[in-house]
Amino acid sequence: MNLCDTKIETERLLLVPSDQQHAEVIFYEFTSEVTELMYPRPSADLDETRRFIADSRKGLEPGTNLHVVILLKDTSEFLGCAGLHDIGSGRPELGVWLKMSAHSNGYGMEAVAGLKHWADENLRCAEYIYPVDVRNSASKRIAIRLGGQIVEEYDEVNQSGKTLHIVTYAVTGCAAGDCGC
Secondary structure, eight states, rough: OOTTOOOOOEEEEEEOOOOGGGGHHHHHHSSSTTTSSSSSSOOHHHHHHHHHHHHHHHHTTTTTEEEEEETTTOOOOOOEEEEEEEETSSSEEEEEEGGGGGGTHHHHHHHHHHHHHHHHHHHHOSSEEEEEEOOOHHHHHHHHHHOOOEEEEEEOOOOOOOOEEEEEEEEEGGGGGGGGO
């Protein structure tokens, strides 16, 4: 399934595959503060961000990875990124990050719910996973609101060298019959 032209709309948001036109804003907004409780670290320079976007786009055509930018529908303001990774694995991974100024507006929940709804309709997965550091209360709320149940817990050293305590939530998908598809 080619995901290059994927466009997901929610009430306030537009999610579209990231491309090089978003490189500068991603580089600027993906800060150490944003990544404090995440596995990745901020890019060292703009070229690293460009390489990340290029690598992410390689998963679009075969349909193995969907990395999207989150934009406000009305203004096209960049808010962050979300993703559905390891599509085809049987348990794709949902993820999201928002720039600091976009926190506490419900955008993360709306983006992940929109991504999951799209995946339920197009991929029909029985289950998704959503790993999150236990201290990331906003991301934990997203997983819980989606009906997630903790299925795994472990420590992991992130790319910045900090130890995270990860809880992985399993979120039931449409193929399991819970969403009326």
